[in-house]
Amino acid sequence: MATTSKIQKGPSPVSSSCSETHVKFDVFLNFRGExxxxxxxxxxxxSLVDNGIHTFKDAHKLDAGTDMKQNLLDAIRKSKMALVIFSKDYASSTWCLEELTEIFKCMKERGMKIWPIFYHVQPSDVRQQKGTFGEPFVKHSKNFKEKVDKWKFALKQVASLSGSHLKDG
Incomplete structure (x- = not known):
């Protein structure tokens, strides 16, 4: 049964806008590649593509290049919805967190739909940033102090939405 969650206001996410773009993808997949x-x-x-759903998936390991970063952010902004796949080492990836912040921003600005998938992780660990979802923020706080609050807020909000929980086994 689906539940409704209230989305709180929080730190302002990434600065560029997602409201003026046209839709290019039905779904954007946000995931930790490793x-x-x-x-x-x-x-x-x-499965999505085979069923005629135009889906964006980053097909390559992310380089630090600006063009790749901009292309991924544009793909998020041009997607109707995002499937966010929370996995064991998701929070250790600053890029996953950057994408998540942009996805959350698009949800707030233009109503982008988000469906979280908890892949072999506990939803409460993601929401509360415990275990493998809390440990990386110690390191992130040293290197990305100005972004950590935005990342944590987006993580908590998206992990509070109705979604799917895929357990071990």
Whole structure:
């Protein structure tokens, strides 16, 4: 049964706008490549595409290049919805957190739909940033102090939405 969650206001996410863009993708997949790219996310992507759903999946490991970053942010802004796949090491990726912040911003600005998928992780650990969802923020706080509050807020809000919980086994 679906539940409704109230979205709180929080720190302002990434500065550029998602409200003026036209839709290019039905779905944007946000995931930690090392955790799920070659298994769950790949199967999900092919199932969506095989059913005629125009889906964006980052097909390559992310380089630090500005063009790649801008292309990914543009793909988020041009998507109707995002599937956010929370996996064990998701929070250790600053790029996953940057994408998540942009996805959350698009939800607030233009009503983008978000469906979180908890892939072998506990939803409460994601919401409360415990375990593998809390440990990376110690390091992030040292290197990305100005972004950590935005990342934590987006993580808590998106993890509070109705979604799917895929357990071990």
């Amino acid at each position: 955790d799920t790219r070659d298994n769950f996310t790949d199967h999900l992507y092919h």
